[in-house]
Amino acid sequence: MQAPIDALGVAVDDAGICRIRFGGAPPDRAVSPPDEVLERATDELTRYFAGEAVTFTVPLSVPGGSPFERAVWRQLYVIPYAEMRTYGQIAAAVGEPDAARAVGTACNRNPIPVIIPCHRVVGADGKLVGFGGGLWRKKVLLELEARVRIEREFGLG
Template sequence: MAAPIDALGVAVDDGGICRIRFGGVPPNQAVSAPDEVMARAADELARYFAGEDVPFTVPLSVTGGSEFERAVWRQLYAIPYAEMRTYGQIAAAVGEPDAARAVGTACNRNPIPVIIPCHRVVGADGKLVGFGGGLWRKKLLLELEAKVRIEREFGLG
């Protein structure tokens, strides 16, 4: 699907969305998808990119990753729209306070970016560091969410 951050390849398996890839269709992924899940994902992602604070409800199918990575991805999924956390905060939340670097690795391996919002994780000093899709995409996603939040909070939208 088209998006302001480049094309997104969205893959679906029997459990739901299993992969999102920046730049197009994920390789080696199923091409026949349950129409209702793909349509719902396309609708929710389109609304998100149009500037809506979308509560993603499309089912996700996260089957890979280590136990630690899955714990990190659950924490990422829980970060509210237009808010940020540091790698250290996520590490502490999963019970591994000294594992900020490992959190960064888990973010890089996130199979469903945007919906599992790894772009909302920043360095300890608030700087934009590390993003598998490129820092320019992370910046655009955070700017989109910040704009929507400001408009909502100040009644400008």
């Protein structure tokens, strides 16, 4: 699908979205998907990028990952729209307060970016660091969410 951050390759399996890849490259885990899941995923992503949706309800099928990575991904998934957390905050939330670097690695291995919002994780000083999709994409996603939040809060959207 086409998005403001470049084409996205979206793969689904019989349980839900299993991978999103930047650049539109075909995801390596695509299975003959139920059409309705792929259509729903595409619709929700399209609405997200248009500023019309702030949550995702499409089912996810998160492949692989160590227990630590899966715990990090669960924490990422619950970061509220247009809010940010630091790598250290995520590390503390998963019970490993000294594992901020490992959180960064887990974010980089996130199989479903955007929906599992690793772009909402920033450095301890609030700077944009470490995004597998490129810092320019992280900036676009955070700016989109900030704009939509402001528009909704002030009745502009």
